[in-house]
Amino acid sequence: MKNNKWLHLNKLSAFMPDASLVTTKKKLNTLKQLIIESKKVTNAILQIVNKLRNTEALSIYTTAISNKTFLENVFKKSSDVIFNEFTTLSGINVLIVYIDGLVDKHIIGRDIIDSFITKARDLQKGIPLNSKILKSLIVASNVKESSRMSVIIDDILNGNTVMFVDGLNTALLIDSKGWEKRAVAEPDTETVIRGPREGFIENFQTNISLLRRKIRNPNLVFETIHLGKQTKTNVAIAYIDGIVNQMVLEEVRSRLNKINTDSVLETGYIEQYIEDNRFSLIATITNTQKPDIIAGKILEGRVAIFCDGTPHVLVVPHLFIETLQTSEDYYVRPFVASAWRMLRILALIITILLPGLYVALQTYHQEMIPTVLLLRMAGSSSDIPFPAGAEMFIMLVFYELLRESGIRLPRAVGSAISIVGALIVGESAVNAGLVSAPVVIVTAATGVAGFIVPALSEAIMIYRFLFLLSGTFMGLYGVVCGIYIAVMHAVSLRSFGVPFTSPLAPSGQGLIEDFILRFPIWAMKKRPDAIAKDKLQRQGNNS
Amino acid sequence: MTRIRRAIVATLLLLIVLLSSGCWNRRELNxxxxxxxxxxxxxxxxxxxxxxxxxPEKSGKSSVGKTEAxxxxxxxxxxxxxxxxxxxxxxxxxxxxxxxxxxxxxxxxxxxxxxxxxxxxxxxxxxxxxxxxxxxxxxxxxxxxxxxxxxxxxxxxxxxxxxxxxxxxxxxxxxxxxxxxxxxxxxxxxxxxxxxxxxxxxxxxxxxxxxxxxxxxxxxxxxxxxxxxxxxxxDGQETRGYNWVIGNVHGATITFPTPGSNAITSVEVFNAESNNDVDITGKEIKLKVNIRMNGMLDEQTSSVNLQDIDSIIESVEQGTSQAIKQEVEHTLLKVQKEYQSDIFGFGQIVHRKYPDKWKTMQDHWNELFSQAIIEVVVQAKVTKTGKSSYPVVK
Known part of the structure; x- marks a missing residue:
């Protein structure tokens, strides 16, 4: 092989007389030099371009017209950016810039332009203009000033109005936010019989004010940061200083700051970046649309994460018991609340295990079923063409299809789905002998029970199928193995350093009074110590 | 990459472990x-x-009105x-x-x-x-x-x-x-x-x-x-005698002639318990059966008003005791003499009470049992007279 290679080179030299090793090396070196130099040039060009683009350090121009051309270039002549130039009678050239749709036109018309023009009339000519005087000409409530272009651009994008005045090296930033928003309404997914019905909306400010109205306390802190290089979404961490677990708070801050993405459109984005175990079926971060729930949770020492543009607010740390709790539990008397809790635990067990258990008992452990029930089951499955496991699987898949289509369908045709589901699947399939009646009943019970624990519904569906598979292939042994694995996994989870299954495992941490039984409010004197760590005392002696 | 590969391998191993074990006798109900x-x-x-x-009955069909085999x-x-x-x-x-x-x-x-x-x-x-x-x-x-x-x-x-x-x-x-x-x-x-x-x-x-x-x-x-x-x-009555001895009577009606008349009285048993014992003195084995019973006067065909005289209740109780005693003794004797089989478990009592003697007795216990003396004590109590105190027969 080696010889061959040299042979080839020799041939080349024969072909090209001056192609000696030395000259080729020289030529190569010059080529390398050229490449390095051209890289240098491109770098220099890029730096210049970046300087031009980078408005970070740029300060504004003193003339309104040059500011306008600059901003027009920044916004790429986007049609929703409005440049309004006018001159007062006293001869002051003014440029105001805002984005149509993000501002309240009343504020701009009445409090800025009208007031400015009227008041500027009284200004004595010749007095050098400064920002103090200009501020007095505007009656809008929140007026700041800045000379940095980057701040100005951010403010315009946030819905503020920026005012440039000829001859001034600072611009006025006037708060004029006002855009279309949904009214505060009851969330569809978290309806209650007793308790407040208001829910968060897509508006960041409104959401924060909803929470502030619940907790009138200077210790309620909102730390706002911006996430997403493109979207620059407002994200706020809310907590109560003095109650919050500092470790958790630090962890939330650092994880949020580590997010490196171009867009954050919903809290779901944030959730996926900051959750503890990204490959777990079980969510270790919860979300809610209700201010009273957020208030209750952060009063226990938790941290809430608000995100602009979504009514769903995240809460960390999230424990398993929270999936079984509702806000209503605390508003009704403890006996009812405790009964509901137990019902929910039962529902959780039913909705996860029932299909698997049914198939396991039917195909492996017929001796465990009471004779009369077994005869019924045998009678109804005597001419079913599928094995029990397949039958159950088909029905569960069909149920999930119905459920999913029920969510996506327009409301007007929604009732069609229930008719199709109830009549065709429930009645006809049984009558046609495709599915046995007990399987339909088990599917129905599973589905109904699944809605009682909505916080877990996504994970539940997958667990249900896993348990069905293990029940079908391995019988009760498989179901029990599945329970072992699922419980071990849940116990191994942590949410921002707090064990997911506390106060069950590890026991002694947190509020066992608020687990299967909901003790009276006056008896829950302490906050859960797994979450609040040290500031535990919640109330004095009320009993 | 290695992490994912390791996870896949672990999952596969787990699946093999689970699928290759488990319940093997899968059988469809039909x-x-x-x-x-x-x-x-x-x-x-x-x-x-x-x-x-x-x-098995087919689903969807009701069993009402079926006169099939x-x-x-x-x-x-x-x-x-x-x-x-x-x-x-x-x-x-x-x-x-x-x-x-x-x-x-x-x-x-x-x-x-x-x-x-x-x-x-x-x-x-x-x-x-x-x-x-x-x-x-x-x-x-x-x-x-x-x-x-x-x-x-x-x-x-x-x-x-x-x-x-x-x-x-x-x-x-x-x-x-x-x-x-x-x-x-x-x-x-x-x-x-x-x-x-x-x-x-x-x-x-x-x-x-x-x-x-x-x-x-x-x-x-x-x-x-x-x-x-x-x-x-x-037979049936002898079986009831057996049940008296082992304390297994949960309900029964005892019928006997009303004392002092030629009428008949029935007593319903509410509950009964027995206490059996064995005494061995020398060569003599004594089987002791102690039965306590609680009941209600169910029916009587005489005109005796039970409300009036306590002694009449007492005589009913005595009659009941007597009837039970007869039943039990008859059963015991029949089993002893005819079948020579200790179905009552007196041998177990001997085993517990006289563990040393049992060692020599156990091999021919049925023989010893058949020759044992029996002693039956019945304490019957009649606490109620039913819905009515007065007899229908006047």
Missing amino acids: TLGIVGLVGVDACEQGITTTFGIII PPAKYVQASGKTIMDTVRDTSLRFDRKLFLSQAKAFLFSEEIARNGLGEYLDGILRYPEMRLSMHLIIVKDTSAADVMGVASGINIIPSAYMEDIIKQYKVHSTSIDSRVLDFLKASTNNGINPVVTVFKKIKKNKIGEKGMLDEYELTAEGVAVFSKDKLVGFL
Whole structure:
């Protein structure tokens, strides 16, 4: 092989007389030099371009017209950016810039332009203009000033109005936010019989004010940061200083700051970046649309994460018991609340295990079923063409299809789905002998029970199928193995350093009074110590 | 990459572990023949086993207004052992027999006289068999003969039979014997087993239509065993005597002549308990039975007003005690003299009380038992006189 290679080179030299090793090396070196130099040039060009683009350090121009051309270039002549130039009678050239749709036109018309023009009339000519005087000409409530272009651009994008005045090296930033928003309404997914019905909306400010109205306390802190290089979404961490677990708070801050993405459109984005175990079926971060729930949770020492543009607010740390709790539990008397809790635990067990258990008992452990029930089951499955496991699987898949289509369908045709589901699947399939009646009943019970624990519904569906598979292939042994694995996994989870299954495992941490039984409010004197760590005392002696 | 690969490998290993173990005997419900009753009869080859297989009801059809034959099918097979015959049925029956739901095991008298031990061994070993199954001796006819009878409300023969057995608490003239009880008693030196007896009897024909059942079953009496061999039967009243001794009377009506008149009095038993003891002095063995019973005056045909005189109640109590005593003594004597089989478990009391003497006695205990002196003490209490204090007869 080696010889061959040299042979080839020799041939080349024969072909090209001056192609000696030395000259080729020289030529190569010059080529390398050229490449390095051209890289240098491109770098220099890029730096210049970046300087031009980078408005970070740029300060504004003193003339309104040059500011306008600059901003027009920044916004790429986007049609929703409005440049309004006018001159007062006293001869002051003014440029105001805002984005149509993000501002309240009343504020701009009445409090800025009208007031400015009227008041500027009284200004004595010749007095050098400064920002103090200009501020007095505007009656809008929140007026700041800045000379940095980057701040100005951010403010315009946030819905503020920026005012440039000829001859001034600072611009006025006037708060004029006002855009279309949904009214505060009851969330569809978290309806209650007793308790407040208001829910968060897509508006960041409104959401924060909803929470502030619940907790009138200077210790309620909102730390706002911006996430997403493109979207620059407002994200706020809310907590109560003095109650919050500092470790958790630090962890939330650092994880949020580590997010490196171009867009954050919903809290779901944030959730996926900051959750503890990204490959777990079980969510270790919860979300809610209700201010009273957020208030209750952060009063226990938790941290809430608000995100602009979504009514769903995240809460960390999230424990398993929270999936079984509702806000209503605390508003009704403890006996009812405790009964509901137990019902929910039962529902959780039913909705996860029932299909698997049914198939396991039917195909492996017929001796465990009471004779009369077994005869019924045998009678109804005597001419079913599928094995029990397949039958159950088909029905569960069909149920999930119905459920999913029920969510996506327009409301007007929604009732069609229930008719199709109830009549065709429930009645006809049984009558046609495709599915046995007990399987339909088990599917129905599973589905109904699944809605009682909505916080877990996504994970539940997958667990249900896993348990069905293990029940079908391995019988009760498989179901029990599945329970072992699922419980071990849940116990191994942590949410921002707090064990997911506390106060069950590890026991002694947190509020066992608020687990299967909901003790009276006056008896829950302490906050859960797994979450609040040290500031535990919640109330004095009320009993 | 390595992390993901490791996770995949771990999952696969886990799947192999789970799938290769687990429950291996997967069987669909519609491949099983659910056996309700198993009857064993003697034949030339050994035994003939009859399996009563319940036909499951189809869903969607209501059972109301059905006058069809009992919803059961039968398959028979002959062989040397029961397990042998179970396999043999697969040649002729389209479902694999599933024995875990069997309610009762029936043996014919002939088989029982030769000893049940060899057949019960299979029941003890085979995983599908339950030891809580009822054990039944069929008197007079073959075991297969009674299996088709279901003249009650429940048209499934096994359920009909089980319901009848369970009603022994109402009359106390039969017992509920399970395979496990039999195994325990037959392998113990200090006690011998008794077994439920079933007999087919002809029914009186009443009406023309709808009364299609020609035969019915009765569970009166018990079969007395010595070890695993049948030695004889007790009739209904003797069985109640047996139940008094072992404290198994949960309900009964005792009828005796009203003291001081030629009328008849009935007393209903609410609860009863017994306290048995054995005294050994020298060579003499004394079996002591102490029965306490609580009841209510049920019926009387005399004109005595019980409300008035306490002594009349006392005499009713005495009469009750006397009646029970007679019943118990009759049973004890019959079992002692005729069957020589300690079905009451006095041997166990001796074992507990005189462990040293028991060692020499246990091998010929039944002989000693049959020669023992008996002493029966009955304390009957009648606390109520029913809804009425006054007699109807004036």
